[in-house]
Amino acid sequence: MKRFNFKHINIRFARRAFTVMEVVIVAMISVFAFGVIYMFWARTQENFMQGNFKYLIQHEGQKLIEMIRQDLMQSCKIVKDETAASVPVVNKIGESWSFLKFNSELVKGRPLTERVTYEFNKSEGKIYRLIERDSQSALAKSENRAIAQKVLDFQINPYTLNGLKYFQLKIKVGVGAAETHIRSEELTLITTVESRFDNNYLNQKGWNDNIQTKIYTK
Numbered sequence: 701m702k703r704f705n706f707k708h709i710n711i712r713f714a715r716r717a718f719t720v721m722e723v724v725i726v727a728m729i730s731v732f733a734f735g736v737i738y739m740f741w742a743r744t745q746e747n748f749m750q751g752n753f754k755y756l757i758q759h760e761g762q763k764l765i766e767m768i769r770q771d772l773m774q775s776c777k778i779v780k781d782e783t784a785a786s787v788p789v790v791n792k793i794g795e796s797w798s799f800l801k802f803n804s805e806l807v808k809g810r811p812l813t814e815r816v817t818y819e820f821n822k823s824e825g826k827i828y829r830l831i832e833r834d835s836q837s838a839l840a841k842s843e844n845r846a847i848a849q850k851v852l853d854f855q856i857n858p859y860t861l862n863g864l865k866y867f868q869l870k871i872k873v874g875v876g877a878a879e880t881h882i883r884s885e886e887l888t889l890i891t892t893v894e895s896r897f898d899n900n901y902l903n904q905k906g907w908n909d910n911i912q913t914k915i916y917t918k
């Protein structure tokens with residue numbers, strides 16, 4: 701009967717075992733590899749979150765500036781006599797801007813107007829839009845809601861160029877590092893709007909006298 705050589709087997713197993721140094725080296729390489737992977741993941745997450753905040757403020761700024769631009773394009777001045785003709789189209793009181801604009805409604809061939817007020821609440825970083833409509837309007841007589849957030853600065857600046865009247869809109873939106881936990885993100889949008897009904901003659905008898913910048917009521 702053949703006898704097993706246990707000594708030979710023990711030597712073979714001893715040659716296959718890892719030394720303490722090899723285990724330590726493998727552990728160090730693993731820790732380094734996991735560290736690199738974590739750093740890559742953390743940077744990806746940071747860029748993703750920062751991209752979300754950047755998209756948010758771009759969306760808020762573009763949405764707000766387009767809404768105001770559309771309103772100002774329809775802005776008008778309605779006066780009952782010459783003494784009221786000097787009243788500016790856009791009235792600024794504190795951090796609010798109000799003006800009259802035509803909406804899409806007609807009553808007996810006459811367009812209805814509504815008063816639009818944009819109010820900037822700097823402490824909240826929000827813009828509120830208040831609408832007050834004519835009693836003959838079929839729409840809601842008033843609306844008041846927040847239309848934008850993350851707003852840092854808001855201005856409507858009227859100016860005249862070559863005898864024509866324009867409005868400069870300046871909106872600054874952003875988030876601070878305390879909110880993003882990464883870094884602040886800001887965006888400034890500036891555009892110019894022509895006062896359509898203040899610069900062009902209107903030829904509709906019964907509700908204006910065809911005099912530029914003056915639309916008379918009965």
